[in-house]
Amino acid sequence: MPSPSFPLLAIDWGTSSLRGARIAADGQVLEQRGFARGILSVPASGFEAVLDECFGDWRAQSARCLVSGMAGSRQGWTEAPYCPCPAGFAELAAQLAWVPGARSPVAIVPGLSMDQGGLPDVMRGEEVQIFGAMQLGGQSEGLFVLPGTHSKWAQAAAGRVTGFRSFMTGEVYALLSQHSILARTLNAEAPFDEAAFVQGVARARDAGGLLHHAFGARALTLFGQLDADRMASYLSGLVIGAELQGAAPRPDAPVVLIGSELLSARYALALEVHGVASRRLGAEATWAGLHALARTLD
Amino acid sequence: MPSPSFPLLAIDWGTSSLRGARIAADGQVLEQRGFARGILSVPASGFEAVLDECFGDWRAQSARCLVSGMAGSRQGWTEAPYCPCPAGFAELAAQLAWVPGARSPVAIVPGLSMDQGGLPDVMRGEEVQIFGAMQLGGQSEGLFVLPGTHSKWAQAAAGRVTGFRSFMTGEVYALLSQHSILARTLNAEAPFDEAAFVQGVARARDAGGLLHHAFGARALTLFGQLDADRMASYLSGLVIGAELQGAAPRPDAPVVLIGSELLSARYALALEVHGVASRRLGAEATWAGLHALARTLD
Numbered sequence: 157m158p159s160p161s162f163p164l165l166a167i168d169w170g171t172s173s174l175r176g177a178r179i180a181a182d183g184q185v186l187e188q189r190g191f192a193r194g195i196l197s198v199p200a201s202g203f204e205a206v207l208d209e210c211f212g213d214w215r216a217q218s219a220r221c222l223v224s225g226m227a228g229s230r231q232g233w234t235e236a237p238y239c240p241c242p243a244g245f246a247e248l249a250a251q252l253a254w255v256p257g258a259r260s261p262v263a264i265v266p267g268l269s270m271d272q273g274g275l276p277d278v279m280r281g282e283e284v285q286i287f288g289a290m291q292l293g294g295q296s297e298g299l300f301v302l303p304g305t306h307s308k309w310a311q312a313a314a315g316r317v318t319g320f321r322s323f324m325t326g327e328v329y330a331l332l333s334q335h336s337i338l339a340r341t342l343n344a345e346a347p348f349d350e351a352a353f354v355q356g357v358a359r360a361r362d363a364g365g366l367l368h369h370a371f372g373a374r375a376l377t378l379f380g381q382l383d384a385d386r387m388a389s390y391l392s393g394l395v396i397g398a399e400l401q402g403a404a405p406r407p408d409a410p411v412v413l414i415g416s417e418l419l420s421a422r423y424a425l426a427l428e429v430h431g432v433a434s435r436r437l438g439a440e441a442t443w444a445g446l447h448a449l450a451r452t453l454d
Numbered sequence: 455m456p457s458p459s460f461p462l463l464a465i466d467w468g469t470s471s472l473r474g475a476r477i478a479a480d481g482q483v484l485e486q487r488g489f490a491r492g493i494l495s496v497p498a499s500g501f502e503a504v505l506d507e508c509f510g511d512w513r514a515q516s517a518r519c520l521v522s523g524m525a526g527s528r529q530g531w532t533e534a535p536y537c538p539c540p541a542g543f544a545e546l547a548a549q550l551a552w553v554p555g556a557r558s559p560v561a562i563v564p565g566l567s568m569d570q571g572g573l574p575d576v577m578r579g580e581e582v583q584i585f586g587a588m589q590l591g592g593q594s595e596g597l598f599v600l601p602g603t604h605s606k607w608a609q610a611a612a613g614r615v616t617g618f619r620s621f622m623t624g625e626v627y628a629l630l631s632q633h634s635i636l637a638r639t640l641n642a643e644a645p646f647d648e649a650a651f652v653q654g655v656a657r658a659r660d661a662g663g664l665l666h667h668a669f670g671a672r673a674l675t676l677f678g679q680l681d682a683d684r685m686a687s688y689l690s691g692l693v694i695g696a697e698l699q700g701a702a703p704r705p706d707a708p709v710v711l712i713g714s715e716l717l718s719a720r721y722a723l724a725l726e727v728h729g730v731a732s733r734r735l736g737a738e739a740t741w742a743g744l745h746a747l748a749r750t751l752d
Binding site: 306322324335337368372 | 575576662666
């Protein structure tokens with residue numbers, strides 16, 4: 157017996173990873189797969205081949221494929237526009253970028269852009285997670301935080317993203333932990349140390365800023381006050397703490413965290429240090445967002 | 455005719471460079487040399503050999519050799535102590551670490567340490583520059599800023615360093631400009647662009663912090679508002695600006711900058727954006743400090 161067809165192949169194609177799900181008409185996520193095939197590993201003309209290699213079987217059975225994330229960037233498959241904020245779900249749906257010449261229909265979701273006093277900001281992929289989270293939570297406003305290489309803090313009101321800010325947190329953590337002087341006394345294999353992490357977050361609240369506190373981690377090491385097993389967690393707390401200093405969340409405004417369980421747990425802990433409550437969502441937000449967009453095409 | 459002997463071979467041996475001067479009894483700097491032979495390039499038992507390779511002729515003519523900088527660290531030649539702040543010139547002179555078994559007398563100058571509410575900070579080499587600058591300027595108090603890989607802001611009063619703070623500024627700039635996503639759109643060969651630098655310093659004064667502003671540099675690029683030729687200067691302004699945000703200098707307290715001409719000029723410009731006056735000193739501060747220390751040995 158042939159397996160029943162299902163309407164949507166949902167794809168989240170980021171810089172360093174490729175994830176997909178096949179989704180039933182009612183939104184149920186039937187199956188998921190993930191690959192280390194981010195857009196940086198794909199040659200310019202190789203996107204359709206990689207998609208088929210990873211999801212060809214599912215694609216053959218689905219009416220359409222919706223893709224969010226960096227696959228819509230200039231270095232991606234097909235460039236999708238940025239919808240300027242404030243932007244709602246309708247604007248996203250109206251500006252899907254259909255991939256020309258694809259073997260079966262593939263559309264790429266636009267990103268969002270932001271202008272704050274002449275200074276731009278951008279996101280690609282997170283907008284789908286935010287609208288998905290709003291769907292799942294039955295919520296039309298709030299503060300959404302998406303931790304990652306380039307974390308996003310987005311404000312929503314009346315079902316629209318009214319503004320957002322990005323932070324180079326994950327990337328700076330990777331640089332400091334792998335390539336700075338701190339790397340010499342950092343055991344990247346050590347298990348997460350909650351106390352050291354919270355200590356880092358608390359330190360980030362003091363005057364001086366990240367550049368001062370990062371050197372301070374070195375000085376702690378020199379005086380035997382911070383060992384290599386705790387350094388990674390402490391530094392993670394310093395950098396995520398610096399993001400929180402910049403984002404300045406308010407204790408009376410709870411936050412929705414969307415991201416990997418591991419990273420969201422750290423952010424929840426850091427937000428707790430700031431007295432800010434949070435709840436967490438994972439990949440389900442992505443799939444809910446892409447499913448909702450697909451429904452607008454019926 | 456043999457050249458006349460002179461009393462001091464003064465050496466500043468840092469992480470990435472080795473500089474030396476021969477100095478007359480009256481403090482006059484007779485000659486200087488510099489090499490890319492920082493302590494990281496020297497094997498543990500190779501310090502005396504490298505010193506002789508670079509300065510053997512001068513050493514043969516001098517009564518003694520005084521060394522400041524990272525040569526006194528655990529990874530250096532002979533570990534010198536840290537003098538805890540507040541510390542004066544006398545404490546430095548009293549705790550010189552004589553290199554055991556050296557062919558002719560070599561002493562390494564101690565560093566300074568600092569304890570701020572249980573959090574340590576350290577310097578090695580800058581203390582000699584600060585005391586040298588005080589000598590040269592006939593000044594016993596003030597705010598001294600030493601730009602570099604790990605910049606130092608030191609406060610002096612009554613001829614003593616009362617406290618200081620370090621910032622990982624140069625190192626973070628190098629990481630961001632060489633290894634972050636910004637490196638892709640940064641022309642490291644482009645000449646310094648003063649306007650872009652000042653723009654970066656000004657941006658660093660806005661809310662959000664370095665992690666946000668660094669991503670903002672990426673967004674400016676995406677929208678064609680920042681080209682590769684201006685990126686290096688803009689980023690330099692952002693990072694030095696972040697240091698200034700952390701150090702929070704006061705407009706009524708002028709600063710003495712000690713360091714390379716190129717870097718000091720940038721800091722002077724950044725301080726100007728903050729309304730802070732500055733004057734600049736270079737290597738002469740190092741030589742004046744080492745000469746003053748040598749005189750205490752007579």
